[in-house]
Amino acid sequence: EIEMTQSPATLSVSLGERATLACRASQSVNSNLAWYQQKPGQAPRLLIYGASTRATGIPARFSGSGSGTEFTLTISSLQSEDFAIYYCQQYNHWLTFGGGTKVEIK
Amino acid sequence: EVLLVESGGGLGKPGGSLRLSCAASGFTFSSYTMNWIRQAPGKGLEWVASLTNTTTFEYHADSVRGRFTISRDNAKNILYLDMTDLRAEDTAVYYCARGFGDLFPPNWFDPWGQGTLVTVSS
Secondary structure, eight states: OOOEEEEOSEEEEOTTOOEEEEEEESSOOTTOEEEEEEOTTSOOEEEEETTTEEOTTOOTTEEEEEETTEEEEEESSOOGGGOSEEEEEEOSSSOEEOOOEEEEEO | OOEEEEEOOEEEOTTOOEEEEEEEESSOGGGSOEEEEEEOTTOOEEEEEEEOTTSSOEEEOTTTTTTEEEEEETTTTEEEEEEOSOOGGGOEEEEEEEEEOSSSSOSEEEEEOOOEEEEEOO
């Protein structure tokens, strides 16, 4: 099973600042990676697939990059509605999720 | 609007059974692989089960294989998860989600339902 490790576990960011979240795979997943956002009490929402393609309706301040084993989700200028937990998920070999990064207000 | 609405959660006893349902609308249900993903309280996401549109291929996670069964009714646009031999570690919010991807298993999930809470306790 491919293990997905997200870092940091918690990221404290001020409004308007850039947030950079990392996701590492235990072996190459090529570009077969998705990112989800989950707000408290809500279901996860797809943000990114194919490592860098934004899903429908996702604002341009969200961007994904990386391939192989190292991936990054960047939120260019944090808005109040962006404070949430973010999960990565590989689909190169079956499916596994990372443990999540909580983005909180600094 | 694509909508997935889960139901059937609640309190189940260890060793007992529950049936979850997911009613789909706003898209051609019979064209998509459908999936269950769960989230234990305060924990991350775990892929539980998937079933292709024609039921040709199915997947159940090791943690539930032999106890849970995914099925679907394409005429009624409903996805099911039959849960038997419930254990405390099955306590979680169970989400239904549409799968994307040309092959099996699906690649990513979009959208997700609001979830239904299953609590296993005596």
